[in-house]
Amino acid sequence: MLMFAAASVQAQRTTSLKINEILVINNKNFVDDYGQVHPWIEIYNSSPGTVNIAGCYLTSDLSNPKQYMVPKGDVKTIIPPRQHVLFWADNMPSRGTFHINFTLDSIKQNFIALFDSDGRTLIDSVTVPAGQRADVSYGLIEDGWTLKNLREAQKTLTSYKNVTELWMYFDDHNNDGRYVTPSSNNKILDTNEKIENFKDNDKFGIGMTITAMGVVFLALILLYLAFKQIGNIAINLSHKRAKSTGLSHEEATGMVEQSGEVYAAIAMAIYEVTELHDEEHTILTIKEKSKQYSPWSSKIYTLRQIPQK
Amino acid sequence: MDFLQFLGDNLQTFLTYTSFANITLGHVVMILVGLVFIYLAIAKEFEPMLLIPIGFGILIGNIPFKDAGLQLGIYEQGSVLNILYQGVTSGWYPPLIFLGIGAMTDFSALISNPKLMLIGAAAQFGIFGAYVIALSMGFEPNQAGAIGIIGGADGPTAIFLSSKLAPNLMGAIAISAYSYMALVPVIQPPIMRLLTNKKDRLIRMKSPRVVSQTEKIMFPIFGLLLTCFLVPSGLPLLGMLFFGNLLKESGVTRRLAETARGPLIDTITILLGITVGASTQATQFLTWDSVKIFGLGALSFVIATAAGVLFVKFFNVFLKQGNKINPLIGNAGVSAVPDSARISQILGLEYDSSNYLLMHAMGPNVAGVIGSAVAAGVLLGFLG
Numbered sequence: 001m002l003m004f005a006a007a008s009v010q011a012q013r014t015t016s017l018k019i020n021e022i023l024v025i026n027n028k029n030f031v032d033d034y035g036q037v038h039p040w041i042e043i044y045n046s047s048p049g050t051v052n053i054a055g056c057y058l059t060s061d062l063s064n065p066k067q068y069m070v071p072k073g074d075v076k077t078i079i080p081p082r083q084h085v086l087f088w089a090d091n092m093p094s095r096g097t098f099h100i101n102f103t104l105d106s107i108k109q110n111f112i113a114l115f116d117s118d119g120r121t122l123i124d125s126v127t128v129p130a131g132q133r134a135d136v137s138y139g140l141i142e143d144g145w146t147l148k149n150l151r152e153a154q155k156t157l158t159s160y161k162n163v164t165e166l167w168m169y170f171d172d173h174n175n176d177g178r179y180v181t182p183s184s185n186n187k188i189l190d191t192n193e194k195i196e197n198f199k200d201n202d203k204f205g206i207g208m209t210i211t212a213m214g215v216v217f218l219a220l221i222l223l224y225l226a227f228k229q230i231g232n233i234a235i236n237l238s239h240k241r242a243k244s245t246g247l248s249h250e251e252a253t254g255m256v257e258q259s260g261e262v263y264a265a266i267a268m269a270i271y272e273v274t275e276l277h278d279e280e281h282t283i284l285t286i287k288e289k290s291k292q293y294s295p296w297s298s299k300i301y302t303l304r305q306i307p308q309k
Numbered sequence: 310m311d312f313l314q315f316l317g318d319n320l321q322t323f324l325t326y327t328s329f330a331n332i333t334l335g336h337v338v339m340i341l342v343g344l345v346f347i348y349l350a351i352a353k354e355f356e357p358m359l360l361i362p363i364g365f366g367i368l369i370g371n372i373p374f375k376d377a378g379l380q381l382g383i384y385e386q387g388s389v390l391n392i393l394y395q396g397v398t399s400g401w402y403p404p405l406i407f408l409g410i411g412a413m414t415d416f417s418a419l420i421s422n423p424k425l426m427l428i429g430a431a432a433q434f435g436i437f438g439a440y441v442i443a444l445s446m447g448f449e450p451n452q453a454g455a456i457g458i459i460g461g462a463d464g465p466t467a468i469f470l471s472s473k474l475a476p477n478l479m480g481a482i483a484i485s486a487y488s489y490m491a492l493v494p495v496i497q498p499p500i501m502r503l504l505t506n507k508k509d510r511l512i513r514m515k516s517p518r519v520v521s522q523t524e525k526i527m528f529p530i531f532g533l534l535l536t537c538f539l540v541p542s543g544l545p546l547l548g549m550l551f552f553g554n555l556l557k558e559s560g561v562t563r564r565l566a567e568t569a570r571g572p573l574i575d576t577i578t579i580l581l582g583i584t585v586g587a588s589t590q591a592t593q594f595l596t597w598d599s600v601k602i603f604g605l606g607a608l609s610f611v612i613a614t615a616a617g618v619l620f621v622k623f624f625n626v627f628l629k630q631g632n633k634i635n636p637l638i639g640n641a642g643v644s645a646v647p648d649s650a651r652i653s654q655i656l657g658l659e660y661d662s663s664n665y666l667l668m669h670a671m672g673p674n675v676a677g678v679i680g681s682a683v684a685a686g687v688l689l690g691f692l693g
Contacts, residue, residue, distance in 0.1 A: 192451070192692075194691065194692060194693075195449060195450050195451050195692055198450040198691070198692065199449070199450060202450075203444070204441060204444060204445070205437070205440050205441040205444045205450075205453065206441070208437065208440060208450070208454075208691065209434075209437035209438075209440065209441060211687070211691075212436075212437060212684060212687040212688065212691070213430075213433065213434065213437060215539065215540060215683065215687045216430045216433045216680050216683050216684050216687065217427070217430045218539065219430075219535065219536045219539050219540060219679075219680075219683045220426040220427060220429060220430040220676060220679065220680060220683075221426075221427070221430075222535045222536075222539070223423065223426055223531070223532060223535055223536070223679070224423045224424060224426045224427065226531050226535060227419075227420055227423040227426075227524075227528070227531070228423050228424075230420075230524055230527060230531075231420065231421070231423065231518075231524065234520075234521050234523070234524050235518070238519075238521070261663060263665060263668075264665055267667075
């Protein structure tokens, strides 16, 4: 069972990898370590934990899922949470881990897929349409998004109301705030949309107060209702138990109601006992012992007296 | 002669490293604040477990030194204080404190009279009252949320939320929250007197019924499921609170419960207190925003207390004679456990020397802990 759980956790982690952005025609864009420009494929780790992409496969051919295996043993294949890794589609795998053994077609459409380390489980795939423009990338509208994310966003965020496609083009020459972003977020966040939303629609905080207090009350009302019922059941049970023993309910539970004074006296007595050393705890005393031996190592002083009956 | 010159230069260099050469008025002010905290803790016994570490932390944090890359200050990455401070900045001290609180809290009063939970909810108006005022003073919604949580009267919750929503204000928020928690005996009684009449104060409440161990065990389980399904963002605090309580009530994990409510919470309290105190370096802390936060903190406590008392009076309208609640326990809805409940007891005895409200007040008091953690979860969900 544990092995199954561990396996599913691993699977869950690699399945959080997403093909995030692709640049098919790279003329003057991002340059690799060799000072050359090539098409690139960006993979995004959408999970809150690190994921090692080593052992997974990248392919441009569905009939050959094991086209390029990401080599193992390179620490750079460990992708931190919500971070990216970039592969150069230059057909020069001898240049290192991130240079894959195929390239992208600048005229036709390109199919790109990411398979898990078993070579059978498809993690993600995308078909980049034909007719790509130079230095314009094709990417997800927001890092790692799926259609589900888009639909959820459309419910709450006005900026996504009219968006229909999950993938879009990123062009540095358009002034739409969407730029080619190799190894970084597709959407550059310069504000927190949630906070902006509150600033625009709830300037005085009344909406927040009503909503949040509603939730706080609801949470505690739910607890109240649950424990009201549980309490009723407990009381009924104790009544039944008392009836069967022939005692009153209070007697059966051992809790005959006492006056407040009695409780106060008990509380005071406990206080007196537990706070006994309040006054003298900072006073160090050395008293001379009349006995000849040293009490330092005497067990008699370290043992408690046996209580007398 | 050269050697004397060398010694002189060395001495001069050394002097530039001393605090005397680097002290500013801000440091002096903060050191005085630290001394006041220590005085209040020792002489007045105001929350000594918190004010001693925080007060001494303020002294540590405000020893001026030359910024020479020696990794001394709390804000210098890799310094000892910085490493200890990470429990605050990454928010894992507060949930551990909540674990201890859960392991030491007896929810019997609440379970026996569950309607008292609603008082714990009403007192959270303090948070949102302060939120509204903070917005009007020009704070951003996330900052206002972090400031508002001071009204929850719960230090760990305030630190947890501010570390997520407004880390730059965390020092001021934490100091403000703990200061006002210590000042509960000063802040609350006048408001309670003002909002109640003699008849209210003399209301006697029914003794709480005996709660079975089964009910006590069910409380943390149901509590977790019901509150966290509703507000998953409150999970770190509520999860640990209820887990700690289950350790206590299960009866089979005594050692774990004792560790959680003893050595563990003590250790974390020491680390939390000293680092929060040390985070108040004058250069970072003494700003106009900090002054505003202190003002807002006081207001939030006033609003929370008033909301709790007024809610009880309103609630009483719907309750039958004999089931009515003494409004003097309304203040205990703020989660300063057990200080605010103790205030209810003291004031209750002032007006009727045989009316003991402590056990009744503990109900809303612990409900306040849950309520403020839920409120923090809501704020984090909306603004995080």
